[in-house]
Amino acid sequence: MKKILSTLFLASGLLLSAQVGINTDSPKAKIDVNGDLNLRQKIVVLNTTDNSLSQGNNDQLLVSQGEGFAPIWKTLRIPEYEPNKFYLIFNNSFSDKVGIIFASSDEVSSTTSKAATFVKGADISSLKGFKKIAGLSQDISVFSTESKAYFQFETVVQADFSTVSANADDTSIDYACGIFVDNKLINLRQRNLKAINSSFPFLTHNQIGIVENLPKGNHKVDVACSRLASYGETLRKLSIGTNTSTNINDFISQSSLKVDVYEVPQVFNPIIVN
Incomplete structure (x- = not known):
């Protein structure tokens, strides 16, 4: 014994x-x-705060908190997807109050027609005079080979024109703004801002771009604009996403970009939440 x-x-x-x-x-x-x-019976975890024992709930998993810390119970949630249907996978919005300002010297002088220059897929390096709105340059990720990405850009465009009468010669500036993915043009809008019977006129600029089936992986989204041509008072400044006068402020003139990426899911990754 x-x-x-x-x-x-x-x-x-x-x-x-x-x-x-x-x-x-x-x-x-x-x-x-x-x-x-x-294991034929239960697994319990000690709660060091009150020395209680936790068995967790049905469908929970033990998740490590790293070396020196007790594991904790987590609920496993797996999204339910129907095959061949698009789902909103990424959604975010961004803003910028710095904007860009174009002097008359920034104006593009090109003999190439706009129809030949502004084509889908054009690289930003081949487009003269385009400046990026820094705060709207963002990274997005795509996880499926079937996707649709929507980009909604809004800003305010202002020129420091003086007041002109109704019978005055045309005083205006042509400009263009483009949405780029990986430096490739996917959408462009060209407009003209005219001098009117009040000084420092401005307009709201909106555009929506769509691109389908981006390659899986990370992508860079940019918004860039260019000053194309001036008429009348050609030495006036043009601002996009910022103000040239105190009749509006940087809150009113700021730029925004909304990004929505819809995908047909191909990889079903579990999402663990509390």
């Missing part, structure tokens, strides 16, 4: 002070099981 008790105490001491390996001679933890593990 003494021998049996001594053996039991010795085994208990080993369990308390050493690592135990099951089906392995070199355990990597206090208990290291090399093989299948079959």
